[in-house]
Amino acid sequence: MATINDNYLKLKAGYLFPEIARRVNAFVKDNPDAPVIRLGIGDVTEPLPSACRTAMIQAVEEMGDRTSFMGYGPEQGYGWLREAIAAHDFRSRGCEVDASEIFVSDGSKCDTGNILEIFGRENTIAVTDPVYPVYVDTNVMAGNTGAANDKGEYGGLVYLPITAENDFTAEIPQQKVDLIYLCFPNNPTGAVATKEHLQAWVEYANAHGSILFFDAAYEGFITDPAIPHSIYEIEGARTCAIEFRSFSKNAGFTGTRCAFTVVPKDLVAKAADGTEVQLWQLWNRRQSTKFNGVSYIVQRGAEAVYSDAGRTQVRGLIDFYMDNARLIRQQLTAAGMGVYGGVNAPYIWLKTPNGLSSWDFFDKLLHTCHVVGTPGAGFGAAGEGYFRISAFNSRQNVEEAMRRIAERFSS
Secondary structure (H helix, E strand, O other): OOOOOHHHOOOOOOOOOOHHHHHHHHHHHHHHOOOOEEEEOOOOOOOOOOHHHHHHHHHHHOOOOOOOOOOOOOOOOOHHHHHHHHHHHHHHHOOOOOOHEEEOOOOOOHHHHHHHHOOOOOOEEEEEEEEOOOHHHHHOOOOOOOEEEEOOOOOEEEEEOOOOOOOOOOOOOOOOOOEEEEEOOOOOOOOOHHHHHHHHHHHHHHHHOEEEEEEEHHHHHOOOOOOOOOOHHOOOOOHHHEEEEEEEOOOOOOOOOOEEEOOOOEEEEEHHHHHHOEEHHHHHHHHHHHHHOOOHHHHHHHHHHHHHHHHHHHHHHHHHHHHHHHHHHHHHHHHOOOOOOOOOOOOEEEOOOHHOOOOHHHHHEEEEEEEEOOOOOHOOOEEEHEHHHHHHHHHHHHHHHHHHHHHOOHH
């Protein structure tokens, strides 16, 4: 009989968001007339920018003409998109990133998990707590952890608590770790990292030969001009950091699927025999072998993000969601809740009222207000007692959800 990857058996019962969906579906089945508003999963609701739609329609037309038809494209992404990304997202900010160091993909979620394939099993891995669950679960699947304890913490991982006391920014560990996941603006807490804080991480990583996995999927939502958008704004980052970016939230590509990862050619790690190996070379080999690239049509849509019209329209989308975030912050604060985030990120991180656990608050919010959010405990042990609310929804739904919550929980 064939055998399985036993590491999957170490995973907790269900990935966070399917468990939320299970509870919500059960409630809706029993209460079919309940007007449920979903502010849980970070999925966008507003249409794709017209510049992107126009570019994709044109690309579809090109696919209908033999002279302009496109078959397999480069696994790394078309050069014109990679060059647009390098120019607008990096060089415009003074970052030394070449188009050849950019790998276009179908999602940062995939890339942050797949990147583990080019690293050895003996690495010590650090994650923040709370944390985007994919970082942890993909390490469990890869066999990089032991079993989980009663808190859901996996043996073999170094957990870096992020709390209100440290402004939800992870403190530099005392021990040496090899691979470190950092997400700023942070999912789920909405916190950001200053240039000084990121400089300290870069210096730590370079001193210890560590690699930073820097998830910047929400950089477009930064409103404070002093906050870095890219790890490569920090001196020394090219020798210690891989950055992940996405078009999902800023340009509404959650259902269209396009993202990219930056692997600097300066970045090296050690082979078993002690020789240094370029990580760009390994990631390029991995993508060339296991990935056929993002479709031509989608990449043309992504390229349009950088047109004059596209940039204006994307800015409008971001401003819309950030206005939602501002409204949520105001209403929850007025209701007497402890509120964090929502200033440089589309997520609001709140302290659950009346000492309720994260999942108890989830159930109470669902059953009494018909509003769905995300329990903080689902992001890690340090998330217990907190709750995430997403600003990704229509203005009407956000206003109605806040009205219901304020009516139910105002002190």
